[in-house]
Amino acid sequence: xxxxxxxxxxxxxxxxxxxxxxxxxxxxxxxxxxxxxxxxxxxxxxxxxxxxxxxxxxxxxxxxxxxxxxxxxxxxxxxxxxxxxxxxxxxxxxxxxxxxxxxxxxxxxxxxxxxxxxxxxxxxxxxxxxxxxxxxxxxxxxxxxxxxxxxxxxxxxxxxxxxxxxxxxxxxxxxxxxxxxxxxxxxxxxxxxxxxxxxxxxxxxxxxxxxxxxxxxxxxxxxxxxxxxxxxxxxxxxxxxxxxxxxxxxxxxxxxxxxxxxxxxxxxxxxxxxxxxxxxxxxxxxxxxxxxxxxxxxxxxxxxxxxxxxxxxxxxxxxxxxxxxxxxxxxxxxxxxxxxxxxxxxxxxxxxxxxxxxxxxxxxxxxxxxxxxxxxxxxxxxxxxxxxxxxxxxxxxxxxxxxxxxxxxxxxxxxxx
Numbered sequence: 001x002x003x004x005x006x007x008x009x010x011x012x013x014x015x016x017x018x019x020x021x022x023x024x025x026x027x028x029x030x031x032x033x034x035x036x037x038x039x040x041x042x043x044x045x046x047x048x049x050x051x052x053x054x055x056x057x058x059x060x061x062x063x064x065x066x067x068x069x070x071x072x073x074x075x076x077x078x079x080x081x082x083x084x085x086x087x088x089x090x091x092x093x094x095x096x097x098x099x100x101x102x103x104x105x106x107x108x109x110x111x112x113x114x115x116x117x118x119x120x121x122x123x124x125x126x127x128x129x130x131x132x133x134x135x136x137x138x139x140x141x142x143x144x145x146x147x148x149x150x151x152x153x154x155x156x157x158x159x160x161x162x163x164x165x166x167x168x169x170x171x172x173x174x175x176x177x178x179x180x181x182x183x184x185x186x187x188x189x190x191x192x193x194x195x196x197x198x199x200x201x202x203x204x205x206x207x208x209x210x211x212x213x214x215x216x217x218x219x220x221x222x223x224x225x226x227x228x229x230x231x232x233x234x235x236x237x238x239x240x241x242x243x244x245x246x247x248x249x250x251x252x253x254x255x256x257x258x259x260x261x262x263x264x265x266x267x268x269x270x271x272x273x274x275x276x277x278x279x280x281x282x283x284x285x286x287x288x289x290x291x292x293x294x295x296x297x298x299x300x301x302x303x304x305x306x307x308x309x310x311x312x313x314x315x316x317x318x319x320x321x322x323x324x325x326x327x328x329x330x331x332x333x334x335x336x337x338x339x340x341x342x343x344x345x346x347x348x349x350x351x352x353x354x355x356x357x358x359x360x361x362x363x364x365x366x367x368x369x370x371x372x373x374x375x376x377x378x379x380x381x382x383x384x385x386x387x388x389x390x391x392x393x394x395x396x397x398x399x400x401x402x403x404x405x406x407x408x409x410x411x412x413x414x415x416x417x
Contacts, residue, residue, distance in 0.1 A: 035388050036379065040364055043375035047406070052085040052092075052146075058373030059089075062325070062404065066093045069323040071315050073287040073308050075294030075402065077328040077352070078134060079335030080411035084143035086327060087288050091147055097283035098275075099147045100155045100268065102290060103133045104242070106168060106235065108156030111135045115145040122417045128170075128193065129200055129340030130163035137335065137414035152286070157267035157307070159260055160242035163200060163338065165209045166193030168239050172221070175232040181224040188217065200338045203345075211250040213243040258304055264293070265310050281318040287311065291326050295401025300393055308401070326402040328352060329411035330362050336413075343416040357394035358405060365407040374405040 047058030066072055072094050076083050091099070101108060111132055114121040125136055134140045144154060160168060169189035176182040192209045199207050218240050225233050241263060248256035275283060287294060287307070294308040308324055315322045329352065336348025353362045365372045379399045382388040390396050398405065 035382055035386070036360070036390070039378045039382060040360060040374065043378050044364060045373040045375075047371040047373050048369065049082065049085065049371060052088040054086070054089045056370070058371065058406075061373060061375065062090075062406075063093050065323050065403070066090060068321060069094070070282050070320040071285045071287070071311050071322040072096075073289075073294040073311060073322060073324050075291030075308070075324065075326045076288060077334070078290060079137070079414050080329050080332070080408070081139045081414050082329070082408050082411050083288075083327055084139040084414075086406075087143055087286070088146050090325075091150065091152065091286055094284055094286055095150070096147070096152050096286040098155055098285045099144075099152045100157060100271075100285060100287045101135075101144075102158050102288070102293070103135065103156040104158050104160050104164070104238070105156045105267065105271070106171060106238075107132055107135070107158075107161055107164060108154045110167075111141070111144050111156075112148060112154050115141065115148045120417045125417045126340075128164070128167040129197055130338050131161060131167040133158075133161045133164070134414075137416060139414050141417075147286075155268075155271045157264050157271060159245055159263055160210060160239055162205070162208055162210055162246065163196055165213065165239070165243075166190070166196055168235060172225075172232055172235050172239075175235070176224070176228055178224070178228075181228075184224065185221070188221075197340060200340050203337060203339070205338070206250060210243050210246045212247070213239075218243070261293075261304055261306050264307055268307060268310065277314065278317050282315055282320055285311075291328065291402075294324055294326070295397065296322070296324055297400050300397035323404075324402045325404045325406060326358070326398060327406040327408070328355075328358060329408040330365050330367075331409075332411035333413040334411060346416065347413045355394075356392050357398045358407070359392075359395065361405045361407050365409055368409055371409065372407045374407070376402050376405055 045056070045058035045061050047054055047056045072090055074083075074087055074090065103111070110124070114124060120138065120141065121132070125132070130136050132141070135144055147154065166189050169185055169192060173182050173185040173189060176185055196209050199205060221236055225236050245256050245259050245263065248259065289307065292299060293306045295306065296309050296312045298304065298309070299306050312322050329350075331351040331353065333347050333349055335346050337346040339345040352358060355362065361372070361374050364374075376399055379388070383390055383396070383399055390399060
């Protein structure tokens with residue numbers, strides 16, 4: 001199942017969790033009930049994109065619902081150049097006060113600092129390749145810059161980036177007052193950075209440091225940080241918590257996915273504390289994560305309630321609305337590697353035409369330039385209230401979890417700096 005597992009990772013689910021999936025026979029995957037096809041066609045709209053400018057009946061429909069929502073959650077398929085401009089257009093309508101991204105809080109600080117400077121952060125990226133995760137790509141970074149220019153604060157709530165251990169230790173060294181301790185941490189940071197660069201070049205991502213971060217190293221860092229400022233101790237705690245999740249997933253053990261979701265939800269609540277929740281209503285917020293994180297209700301991957309559902313609950317406390325949008329390409333190219341020097345090795349061809357979670361939406365999307373926008377809510381009402389049959393588990397999750405599905409007929413891969 002290599003292609004299916006790749007799709008799971010792009011949508012935000014770890015490869016180990018992909019083993020939990022099961023497939024029904026092909027004839028059961030899409031309901032033969034004509035109600036499904038009728039509702040699909042009736043609530044299908046076209047959208048055209050020119051850079052960050054969107055137009056057409058599909059965009060008119062989306063804008064109407066964005067204006068009525070406080071929180072918009074974009075569930076994406078990572079690594080395509082077309083989605084960040086879409087997010088920019090959504091932000092122009094929503095005018096979010098906060099942008100919550102699938103990166104850690106230290107990456108968010110780096111992105112915010114670098115976005116305030118002219119040009120692309122090429123020098124930073126060469127020193128710490130992929131240390132900004134998705135924001136190591138031009139289109140994603142320009143999205144962050146455009147949001148910052150409109151006064152939107154960037155929040156990161158994810159576990160530590162898979163290639164950011166060296167950068168985090170460099171930050172830790174900067175916060176260390178003891179000269180000898182600072183020198184030790186910097187040596188460790190340099191060695192790890194060199195190792196991880198070699199891993200990114202080789203493509204043997206399973207060997208990345210955070211998958212195998214030595215407990216002895218963490219213990220020595222804890223001893224050194226005992227008398228250091230609270231911010232340094234917190235950074236080390238965050239790194240250790242993330243390393244435990246990566247280690248669990250790398251070993252194929254259960255519990256890593258749930259631990260990751262729990263960590264993201266705790267981090268989100270911590271980042272929202274300055275906004276005095278739940279006493280005050282939510283400010284306008286835009287999220288952009290892999291699609292598995294952004295749905296309402298229970299995830300299809302076991303008894304898991306993800307970030308999207310937490311935001312639904314927080315908004316409903318104040319009688320506010322969330323809008324959940326699943327945006328995905330039908331076919332084309334996207335980022336499929338993390339080589340820090342030969343960017344051509346990072347581009348991969350793909351097709352989602354037969355992805356179970358969106359198969360009927362893909363079938364209804366003709367090849368061409370027009371995007372297709374599907375209002376999923378009538379399908380959800382028919383499923384919940386009228387007993388409409390939908391035999392595929394993944395497709396049910398899409399219908400129950402999202403308000404809209406947006407399909408891009410053909411995408412191109414995001415670009416490195």
